[in-house]
Each structure stands twice: as structure tokens, then as C-alpha cells.
Amino acid sequence: MATGAAAAPRVRRFSFVDAFLWAFRLAVVVVVVWGTVGTLRLGRYTAEQWKDFFVFGLAQGGIYALIALGYTMVYGILRMINFAHGEVFMSGAYTAYFVAAPLAASGFLNRHPLASLVILLAVSAAVSTAIAVLVERVAYRPLRRAPRLVPLITAIGASFFLQYAFRGLYGSGFRAYPEFELFKGEWEILGVGILRTQAVVLVSAAALMLALYQFVMRTKAGKAMRAVSEDKDAAALMGIDVDRIIVLTFAIGGAAAGAAGILYALVFKQVHFFMGFVPGIKAFTSAVLGGIGNIPGAMLGGMFLGVVESVGPALFLDGLGIPAPYQLKDVIAFIMLVMVLIFRPQGILGERLAGKRA
């Protein structure tokens, strides 16, 4: 049957497509190798700087991973691209600003940083959960049996609507998040200096991944989720309330997005109505890279994407003498994505069975 692995050999032997694909792979490899050798021979960067590139990439990948985790959960259940996930992420962080600002103004924030952080996380997760569940109720549930592209369009519609609804409510400028004194500066971990905010992001992403994974694999509700993901109708026959499980998934995905929003605000200090769009697309890319629907895959995909974006331009393009390589970091990221999909159409950790239904 149509497994992903069967897709490549389907093409007849030695067709021009094969030749082209091999040429494409070869070209990418040659460019990468040539660029890398060129860069290393230039000796522009010190070992210290290479390490920095890598660590910065990991940290940015942590942010992608945080958002991708929620994305991939929803995908795993419904097999639909929840385009509005980026906006769910935005809504929590943006709303929590209106709690963070008075906390900071009263001085509570830096007197009780952990308590404030918990308050902010709670507010943000609550708002994001509410928005996610609302979107599911209004835009997706009535379409559960519609052709596959229809919910994609409502998702896009919901994404536009949420962006501009929040723009109308909170304005089109950005708001600056207050700073936590606690998270200023660096920590020394295993001899590597890492910014505290980045360490927090990485640890939270790992913790969130573990929690979600355990939840899905160990709890009864998680089991029900997996059942719904396999076959909705069969799950319903087994006495699972499919609608409830889907709402639960959206709620968990929303809460994760809300938490991710606060961590994002902690690192980048700016929130605005458009902040969800680009990270949403990056998270989707991460989820696909890792194998969509796969929780550890989302984490891995996010990290991979972050590192490619950070290290890639300097490593591959510098040696080719291309000006302003960081402008092209998304080009590298997307070419990497296509390469991964050519070699492994189901993503790095994707299940082989995903082919047909995906």
C-alpha cells in the first residue's frame, strides 16, 4: 500500500526523475561541502563562535519545539493542519501582558519572581486554552466529515480572524514585557555559558515534551487519544466520546501554546498581534521535520530547525562568498526540509503508516 517508503521506488528505474533527484541531492551535497570547506579555510570564526552558533540555534529550536508540541498533538488526532495554532500562542502571551505590566509596576514581579511566573503562565495558558477550544467548537467541529481541504480553509480564516481581532482589541503596536531580574545574565553549565532565559526555554521544552509524552502514553485519556487518532469510528464504537477527546486535545495543545507564549515573551520581551504567524509556520515545519503527530519528533524537529537556521548560513554560505547569508536562513531551512522529505517522506521520526492518511 501507499507507505511513504514505497513512494520513491514507485518511480521507474533510471527515469529522468531519478536522475534529476540524484542531481539535486548531489548539488546540495556539493554546495554544502564546498561551502563548508570554504568557510573553514577562511577561518573567519573561532571555535568559541561555532559553539555560540550551535547554542543559540538550540535555544531558538527550543522555542520552535515548544510551539510544535501543541501543533503536533492536534495534528495527531485530527490529521488537519491547525493554521490557527500560532494565533493561539499569540493570544495567551499578549493577554498575559496586561497582568505582567501591573505586577511589574507594583514591584511584585521581582520580589516574587517564581510566583509571578506561575501567575503569568496560568493566565496565558487559560486564555490560549479558551481560544483553542473556541476555535475547535466554531470552526472545526461542524466540519469533521467535510473534505480535507475545507477545515484547512476555516483554519486559515480563523487565523486571520484571531490576528485582527487581537489587533483591534489591543492595538497594532507592540507591548514590551517586563524583565525578570532572576533571568538576566548567564549560567555556566558544563563549562558552556548559556543565557539564563535560553536555559529556561530548553528545560521547559524538554519537560513539556516529557509530560505530554507520558500523558499520551500512560494515562487513560492519552490512550483514548491514540485510539481516536487511529480510527475515530472504531474509537466511538469502543465507547470513547470522540468529541470530548478532541476538545481535550485542543485544550492541552492550547495550554502548551500559552506556556510557550510566556517563555517566548521572557526571551524576546515583545508581544504583538502578528507574533504568532511566523513561529506558527516554523513550528509546523518542525513538526513535519520530526514526523508530524509524533511528540518526541516535534522536539527533535524544532531543535534541528533551530540549529540549521543558526549554523547553516555561516557554515554553508560564507565560504561561497554570498553576501548577507542570514537573509537566506529560511531558504536553507526549507531546502533542508525538502531534502529530509525526499529521503524520508514521513519525517525524521514519523511512523511509516502515516503515508496514506497524512
Next chain:
Amino acid sequence: MSQVKTARPLPNTLRYQGGLSMRNTKAVWLALLALAVAGASLTVGYAAPVRVGPVTDDWGVVRVARGQPIILAYWLVVAGPDASLGVDSRRGIEIAIDDKKTVAGHPIRLIGEDTGCNAEGGQTAATKLAANRQIVAAVGSSCSSEAVPGAPILCKAGIVTVSPSNTAPRLTDPKRGPEYACYLRTAHNDLVQGRAAAMFVYHVLGLRRAATIHDGSPYAEGLANVFADVFKRLGGTITSQEAVSPTDTDMRPVLTRIAAGRPQLIYYPIFIAAGGHITRQAKEVSGLENVRLMSADGTFSPDFWKAAGEAAKGMYNSSPDLSVEALGPRYQQFLQKHQRKYGERPLSAFHAHAYDAAMMIFAAIEKVARKDAQGNTYIGRKALRDALFATRNFPGITGNLTCNPFGDCADPKIAVYQTISADPAKWNPGTDPKKLWSMPRQ
């Protein structure tokens, strides 16, 4: 009701009626073309000067009946991801209207269109405005790419337009062509500001190694390139020229790349969001601990201090001279009105330029408006255009504006400021950020 008569004044290149030859075309084409020409002739007026009431004008005359509003239009980006740029400018116009209240005895009405910060949006918006014969003048566009196709359309309709935020040098280049004859701007030409920044860095700070970053917008790309060119010509070294995307948040990798070139200063003439990220993250990248930072008027705002936090301390900004000793308290008063009216601080950097654009237009209208015995007002379009180009030493809140023959009206007095406290509450251009230097007049 105001009535308007149109003239077709501009040189041959602009006429679409000339040289029509329909021989040898097939019948279908004939029919279609006939319809098209019929359409064109509906909109095309006369080729001779028009006389309406007491005014004769080559480009046509707007008649505003007694008590009716004078219509000013904007074409700015007020929707989509770049919306804050245009909304900020529109607020400047609205405050100018509040301040001015009446022009030549008429109230002022503002109408407008979104341009989307892309060329086709600018073209569509300009086409719509050009169709409205009651519009006296326009403020716009927001992005230079909108003005390239949009301004000629307004010119064809005889509507003069003043942009608050286009900075691309070619729009006011001496070779810009007659189709831009109605286009002016209060924003600074990149050539002026980029040059001032390079001279400051080379001569005043005495630095020899600099890196630049732009965000892919024509504004930033233009400024960064002018800065790099002038700086190299002065004898300095540009260690690298980088680019980011305006939605990027993680700037550390690109800053690490810059660090490898060991520059003494980074020049990033971009906007608040990305500028804030660069400012904050530059100090966190090893090798850049002592590098100096410099930006342009796109980030010259208290909001930028909010975005960048403490990290903004000590950084430089080139900007029009807004200090109290240069302008008096005008700009401060503007900020207070803004806060009262909109409940927030300005969103971007070109509200003051938009305010000046509107005020300049109002002054020019008052100069050329003529009244008849019934109290109706007549405004000659070409006369208005000429009056705007003749603006001299107009006291605005971005400086004293003088328009050159190609439409550059911004006060060439560029100052360089240094951030002292980075506390938005203490924002007071002149003392904090402190004015360090002012580009000598040529």
C-alpha cells in the same frame, strides 16, 4: 456641491489618447478597443487650461461650496503586518486636522485608502483616489514601492501628494521624470541621512570599522547602502553588510557573524521591533561587548527604549533635530495630544512627518485658494502644486521645511543623539536622548 473640471496638462508621455491607430486590427480587437477608448474618453478631460470661477489652472480647479469640507486624502498602509507604519502617519494627519480646524474657512475631511505596503496596493489606492475629483491633495504613500506606480496616477489626475515616510532617493532624483511632478516628501532622503550618519561615525566618533544590518525594506536597505558607500569613501572599512527579516526575533547568530569581523560600530537603520531585538542581543554575544550601536529615525522613539530596555543606553540615533532649542516645544505638545487622543504613544517614526505634510498642504491651500462673491472657494491644482514646491522655511515639528525643485522638503538638519537613561518616561529629545552633533548645512 463642489464641481471639478479636469485638464490634461502633462507632457505627451502621460496622455493615453495620442497616436491612436486602429487600422489593420481585427474586428474583435476593434470592438474591444472602441470600448476601451470610450472608457478612457470618459475620464479624459480637456487639454487646455480650465477656468472655473475666478481661477484659471492648467491642471484643473477644485470648487468647494460654502460651508462644505475641503477633502484631504491619505494613501497609507493601515492594514496587514506593516499597519503600524501607516496608522502612525494617519494619526499625525488627524492631529494636524484637529489643530488646524479650518482651511480657508472650510472644515477639513480626511478620507483614505489602505496601500498594503506593496506596489499593486499603492497603485489601486492611487487609482481610487484619482477617480475622486473632490480630493484637493493627498498624504502618502507609506512605502517607497507604493509611490513608484502610485504617484504618477495621482499626478495624471492633478492631485499633489506629500509622503511622510518614503525615503528612496530615486523618488526625488533630479532624473525622476515628469510623471512625478506632483510628488513631494517630508521624510528624509536616504542620501541625506545615510551620509550624515557615516560622517558622524568617521569624523566625530573617529571609528574606522563598521558593520551594517538592514531588514529587506527599501528604507533600511537604502540607508545601509548609502552609509556603507560614504563610510568607505571616507576611508573606513565595512566589515560586513548583513540583512535580517523584519519578523526575525533571534538575532544572535547574525550578530555572532558580525562579531567575527570585529567592527567598532554596528549601524542598523531598521524599525523598532527588530531593532529592539538587535540592541538587546548584541550585548549577549561574545565579541560585541564593547561595540557601539547606531540606528536611524526608524527607531528614534520612546517605544524603542521599551523594546530595547537598558541595552539601549549609550546607543546613537540619527534623526531630524527635534530638540527644544531647535524647534521650541512643538514636538512635545504633539506627543501630549497624541496620548490624549489615542491612549498610547506613537506607533512608529513618521507621525511627525505626516503632521508636517498635512500642515504644509493646508498652508499651501490657504495661499492659493480664491473665493467668489458667494463664499465658494476655488483651488487651482497646478497652483497648489507650485505653492507646495515653493515652501520655504515652513515651521514644522520635524524642523524648518524647505522644498527643493524635486520634492525633497525635509529639514536637512540631521542631528545625532545618544541615549542616556533608556527610560521611556524621561524621553525628551535634546537632553535625553542627548543631542551630540548636528550635520552642518551645505
Next chain:
Amino acid sequence: MWRVGFVFGVVACFLSLAGLVEALHARWVVDGVVSTGQALLLALPLAAGAVAVRRAGDSWGGGLWGGLVAGAVVGICVGALVWLGSVVNLRAMFVNASPTLFELLSGGRPPNAAWPFAVGVGGLLGLMGALASRVRGRWVRPVAVGCAGVLGFALFQELVQLLLQPEGLAAVRDWLFVSGGGPTAQGAAAVFCTAAAGSMLRSAARRTTLPPRLARAVWIAAGLFALAVLPVAGGPFTAQVLVIVGLYTLMGLGLNLEVGLAGLLDLGFVAFFAIGAYTVGLLTSMGEHGIAHWSFWAAVPVAVLVSLAAGVILGIPVLGIRGDYLAIATLGFGEIVRLLVLSDALRPWLGGSQGVLGIPKPVVAGFELSGPQHLYYLTVVTSAVVAYVAWRLQDSRLGRAWMAIREDEDVAEALGVNLVSVKLLAYGLGAAFAGVGGAIFAVMVGSVFPHSFQLLISIQVLALIIVGGMGSLPGVIVGSVALIGLPELLREFGEFRFLVYGAALVAMMLLRPEGLLPAAAQRRELRAFEEEFVAGAGLPGREPAAEGGG
């Protein structure tokens, strides 16, 4: 009914705080009497009443009471908002919570008097809404259509005023509009009567049916006449909007081959539009980046070939990728092309963010197609040719092969369809159509900038073919008129464009998931599926589709 009232009340508060009510307040329905913003606010309790009464069952008393309560609850919500606004500074959070808004919401009353006012008005309107939906009669529909007509007239009044500018029409204009303001009372009344009469005529016409073939001929003739006359009657702005609609139609026709027929999801379609535009730009430009100074007509075939080749080349790597993986891979291609044309690396050739300038207009036999009114005809002719090609393709062997792989790749392959060439042809031809669109775009704007090729365009093209009805050629046109043309005409509401656009996309998909003008096959399938589904699972399906179609 409490719940209905509460939902509508929240909507009322949201629309107020999001700034929509205040923005619409600047536009009169009847000058000096009622604004569109007020009409929007008043419509909400009315609608709440109408919805509540449907839920209340058959009893008259219960229904009216439900309407009254629902309307009053809307009033309570609005009153609560006004009260809250008077106690705390809502503006710190909601930038649109301005004094003007509160004055509008409270009808100019002090906050404590506003509450009974809002509840009273809300209750009354709710009652009216309930009454209107209870009373069945021939007059209900014409009245509703008349009201909609008046609102539409108010919304598009700027456009109507633009159209009435010529001297000869001044009398009409002055009768319809207060000078420099909104519609007059008699103008609004006239529009109301016209719309209501039109509605009555239509229902009368339905009863006396024309022979279908004649009706069709009349429709086609009317359509062709409208196509030919619209830009002349509507002026350059209408023509410009129609050109843009035409360009999206071209792209839609291309994407329809990929998504609608062959089932290959593509979120990066803008790439080919950009490639077509840049090819023509570079080949014809008289500016610094021009390389050949060709004429438009010589450059178009090259642009088509280049886009076709790009479609095939970008199609090969994704041949083995399916479904949502394909979505993200193609989205990536769109972004790659945009980033490359924007990049510093290619700036010496492509101009970077400063774009390619000085693209001359096309010349036909010495006649320059300069303004939008001229380009309109170019676009119409091109779209017609392309639509014809698409139509022939659809019914060809290739078209059937596409539909076969859309339904099931494996079965199609087993039946002898060469997946590789068929898929590549879908990518290539789709891209070629978009390339034509890009070529016209380049001459329309006269310059090409990277900022014109955002992801948003790909998304809009996908949305328009799905809203129009997947796989249906007339659907593409209807979709681009609805999703591109209408928002363009309402450009002055730019700030709320995407808010309404998003809500409309969701609403449209919920009400008509098959699209506005679905292809016949699609419609059959959906119906068959639904019947089966309703019978099998016992879930409430939609009512048997009663629309006349077409």
C-alpha cells in the same frame, strides 16, 4: 434564550472594542439619522431575537418572550460594558475603548442612565426580531432584502458617489446624497423600494420559468455585455479592481489544475506568479536591471516557458511527498523564491528590495495599453483564453488522469496512469497559468518588488478556489470576485479587511463546504456521501440542498 442573548451581547462588546463599530459610525445609512455603526449595533439584538425564537418551539407567547429576553440580555451586556468603561480605564488594555465609542454605545447618556436605555432598546429590538421571524408572509423577504440593500448602499456609498461624478449625473447624486456626506432619506428610501421590488420581481419570475436554454443564453449575453461595459461605466478604479480580480482568476485557474483536479495541495503558488512577473520585468525593463528591452509580447511566451519549467523543476522533488507534507514543502518553495528575489546576494541582477523598475506598457498596433481600463481588456482576453485551455484540459485524457490520481493514486497507477508525467504536467501547466498572470501584473504595476509576493497571496488563491468550489471553472471566477474584488472595493475599511475576511472564510465553509459554485461531480459526491452518512450514523445532516445551483 439567555445564552443566545449572551452570545450576541459578547459579539456586540467585541465589535465595539475591536473598533469596528466606531469605524462604521463614520458612514451614514441616512445622513444625520443613523450610521452603519449604529445599524450594526441595532442589528445584533434583532438577530438575537430572531435566533432565540427559533429555539423556543412553536408557542407564540414563549417565542416572543424568548426574543424579548435575548434582546434585553444583549442590552445588559452593552450596558455592562459602558458601566465598566466609566469605572476603570479600559483604554489601557483596549486601545479602541475611546470616549467616542462610549458616547455612541450609551446614546450620549450618562453611564447609569445608559443601562436602562440599552436594555430597553435591546428588549424592544429582540421582540421585533422575534416577531419578524414568527410572522410568515410574502412581505417578509422583500423587506429583508430592502434593508440589506440599504445597508449595502450605505457601505458602498463612496464607490457610488465616485461613479456619479460626471456632470450629467450631478442631479442624481445630489438627490441621493447629502453633499459631502451620506445618503439622504429619500435616497435610502428609493434604494429600499428598488431592492424590495427587485426581490418581489425575482420571486415572480421564478414562477414563470423561461425555457432553460433561453435563460442560459440570456445570462451569457448579459454576462458578456457586463464584462465589456463594466470598466467603461465604472471608471479606472473599477477597472483596476477588475484587473486584479482577473489576475487572481488566472492564478486560480492554474492552482485549480493542481489542487482541484489533480489533488496536489500547493501553498507556495505565488512563486510562479513572481517568476512570471520577474521574467517580464527583466526582459522588458528600460531601467537599470533590464537585460533585453524586449516588447511585452515577446517577453510573455518566455515568461510562460520559464514558469512552466520552474513548475516542473519544483515539482520533481516533491513527487513522492503527499498531503500535508506537500503543503509545507510547497509553502517552503514560495518563501524560497520570495527570499531569493529579495536577497542581497541577487541584488545586482534582481534589484533586491528596490525592485525592477521602468517596465513599459504593452503596445498593440501603435496603441499603448496604459491605464487600467486598457489592461482590463488584455486581462479579460487572456483569462478567456486560459479558461478555455483549462476547460479543454479538464475534459481531456489528461484531465481525467488528474482526477483519477486525486481520487486514488494507487488505483490510478494500476490503471496505467503515468504518475510522474501527469503530476509534473499539473505542476507545470498550473505554474504556466500563474506565469501569465505575473506577466500582466508586471506591466500593470510597471515595476516589480519582492514585497508583492507574500505568502498571503498563495493563501488567498487557495482560499478562492475552495470558496468558489473546487475543480469548478466558474467557481474560480466567483471565488476571486467574492474574496478579492469585494475587499478591494472596500479598501477604505482596510483595517478591518482581514477581520471580516477571516470570519467570512469560516462562515462560508460552515454554510457551504462545497463552495459557491461546485463542480458537478463534486456536488454529486458530497450529496451521495451525506445521504449515506445521515442514513448510517443518524447524525443531523444539512437539509437536502435546495439551491437552484448554477
